[in-house]
Amino acid sequence: MRFVREERYLNVRAAAGEKTAGGETRQHSHLTPVIEYCGASARIYPLLALIGSWSLGGALLPWIAYAVWDWRILMLISSLPLLLTAAFYRYIPESSSWLMVHDRGQEAAGFLRRIATVNGRALDEDAFGEVLVDMTAQEPDKQTQSLLLVRKHPWLLKNMVLAIILWMISCLCFYGHTQNTGNLGGSVLSSFSLGATTELIAMAVPFVINALGRKWPMALFFVSSGTCGVLYALLRDVLPSGLRLALGLMGRMLIMGAYSTCLQYGPELFPTVIRGQSLALYETLGGVAIFVSPSIVYLHEHNPGLPLLIIGAMSLLGGALTTLLPETAGANLPQTLLDGDLLGRGGCGRTRCRSGGASGGGEERHERKQAEELAA
Numbered sequence: 001m002r003f004v005r006e007e008r009y010l011n012v013r014a015a016a017g018e019k020t021a022g023g024e025t026r027q028h029s030h031l032t033p034v035i036e037y038c039g040a041s042a043r044i045y046p047l048l049a050l051i052g053s054w055s056l057g058g059a060l061l062p063w064i065a066y067a068v069w070d071w072r073i074l075m076l077i078s079s080l081p082l083l084l085t086a087a088f089y090r091y092i093p094e095s096s097s098w099l100m101v102h103d104r105g106q107e108a109a110g111f112l113r114r115i116a117t118v119n120g121r122a123l124d125e126d127a128f129g130e131v132l133v134d135m136t137a138q139e140p141d142k143q144t145q146s147l148l149l150v151r152k153h154p155w156l157l158k159n160m161v162l163a164i165i166l167w168m169i170s171c172l173c174f175y176g177h178t179q180n181t182g183n184l185g186g187s188v189l190s191s192f193s194l195g196a197t198t199e200l201i202a203m204a205v206p207f208v209i210n211a212l213g214r215k216w217p218m219a220l221f222f223v224s225s226g227t228c229g230v231l232y233a234l235l236r237d238v239l240p241s242g243l244r245l246a247l248g249l250m251g252r253m254l255i256m257g258a259y260s261t262c263l264q265y266g267p268e269l270f271p272t273v274i275r276g277q278s279l280a281l282y283e284t285l286g287g288v289a290i291f292v293s294p295s296i297v298y299l300h301e302h303n304p305g306l307p308l309l310i311i312g313a314m315s316l317l318g319g320a321l322t323t324l325l326p327e328t329a330g331a332n333l334p335q336t337l338l339d340g341d342l343l344g345r346g347g348c349g350r351t352r353c354r355s356g357g358a359s360g361g362g363e364e365r366h367e368r369k370q371a372e373e374l375a376a
Contacts, residue, residue: 031046031047031050031263031267032095032267032275032276032279033092033093033094033095033098034046035264035267035268035333036095036096036097036098036267036272036275036333037093037095037096037115040329040330040331040332041210041330043264043268044206044207044209044210044264045206047205047206047260047263047264048203048206048207050260050263051199051202051203051205051206051256051260052200052203054199055196055197055199055200055202055203055256056200058192058195058196058199059193059196059197059199059200061078061192061196062188062189062190062192062193062196063189063193064077065189066189093111093114093115094107094111095272096108096111096112097272097333097335098272098275098276099111100131100132100335101272101273101335101336105132108132109123109128109132112128146274146277147274147277147278147281149337150274150337152337153337153338153340153341154341155341155342155343155344155345156271156337156340156341156343158324159269159325159326159340159343159344160269160270160278162321162324162325163262163265163266163269163270163282163325164281164282164285165321166218166262166265166318166321166322166325167262167263167266167282167285167286167289168285168286168288168289169222169289169314169315169317169318169321170222170255170258170259170262170286170318171259171286171287171289171290171293172289172290172292172293172296172311172314173225173255173258173259173311173314173315173318174252174255174256174258174259175289175290175293176293176296176297176307176310176311177195177225177229177248177251177252177255177308177311178195178252179293179294179297180248180297180300180307180308180311181195181248181249181252183297183300183304183307184244184245184248184249185241185244185245191245194249195249195252198249198250198252198253198256199252199253199256201253202253202256202257202260205217205221205256205257205260205261206260206264208257209261209264209329210329212329213327213329213330214261214264214265214268214325214327214328214329215322215323215325215326215327217257217261218257218258218261218262218265218322219319219320219322219323220319221254221255221257221258221261221319222255222258222315222316222318222319222322223315223316223319224254225250225251225252225254225255225257225258225312225315226251226311226312226313226314226315226316226317226318226319227312227316228247228248228250228251228254228308228312229251229308229309229311229312229313229315230308230309230312230313230316231247231312232244232247232248232251232305232308232309232312233305233306233308233309233312234305234309236304236305248308251308251311251312251315255311255315258315258318265325265328266278266279266282267279267333268328268331268333269325269326269328269334269340269343270282270334270340271334271335271336271337271339271340272333272334272335272336273335273336273337274337296310296311325344326343326344326345327344328343331343
């Protein structure tokens with residue numbers, strides 16, 4: 001800052017802030033195609049990798065900052081590794097589901113054959129052909145690729161609105177807890193590192209939601225974190241400092257569970273034909289919530305317990321809203337808008353219907369016909 005004019009420095013900082021907000025979207029955008037390539041029982045593993053890398057990096061960052069103690073060097077250390085991602089771009093396959101619903105089945109088959117070869121398996125050409133015919137069938141919503149058309153599918157619209165609201169709540173609460181860690185007492189470096197280390201425990205979350213589903217674990221994470229926040233605010237003056245710190249960090253760890261589950265929930269609720277647009281909106285509005293969180297944390301200057309009281313209340317609200325979402329664990333990802341509209345209304349996944357024989361297929365066609373009539 002000594003070598004640049006003040007207005008130029010402010011311009012660069014504003015640009016960095018814009019890139020950081022966009023980075024929230026880019027940070028999670030890679031999760032979507034990976035999830036689409038995973039089976040229903042394996043969709044937790046990309047989330048596990050994301051939680052582990054995030055938590056480990058967060059635990060190490062304050063001690064790297066302490067070691068270098070120069071913001072310029074710290075900026076280089078945290079920024080230069082990002083350039084390595086360009087070297088891996090050519091190895092990232094396009095989503096096979098997206099290719100198939102856009103009539104590019106041969107490209108999807110090529111990617112799947114390559115993946116099968118690496119895994120020492122062979123692509124079941126007959127099964128792939130059935131799926132391809134099913135996904136490229138002429139349906140009323142086959143060619144629709146606009147979020148605006150979601151209004152014709154009320155159940156899908158309800159689920160998407162709820163998912164976005166819950167994502168905003170989880171972003172506000174998670175980043176609010178993270179930013180408030182320095183207010184819990186002790187050294188900022190040690191408190192931040194300890195808080196990030198507690199998030200490593202959240203690596204158990206993918207296994208929990210794989211065994212118990214998405215909805216009820218996420219509701220429990222929200223309610224438990226909210227309870228910790230409210231108790232911290234109400235009992236702060238009578239609790240010893242160590243117990244206050246433990247209660248605050250417990251709330252942060254639990255909201256990490258809700259945040260991680262919500263990160264998994266969105267891609268599983270959004271249909272393939274609009275998944276990219278939906279996630280862009282999802283992450284953008286989450287960024288708006290993150291933008292608000294420092295203002296809540298700043299209320300510590302007026303009342304030390306107020307930030308966690310507000311964050312705790314929002315978490316409790318999130319827990320209540322979560323109960324209104326359908327369960328997605330073990331279900332096939334919805335491909336079209338009609339698939340998304342059937343999710344949670346007794347509709348079944350494509351593979352499960354197909355394996356159920358002729359009667360299963362008839363039930364699915366009947367459900368689709370009802371959904372088409374509702375959308376008309």
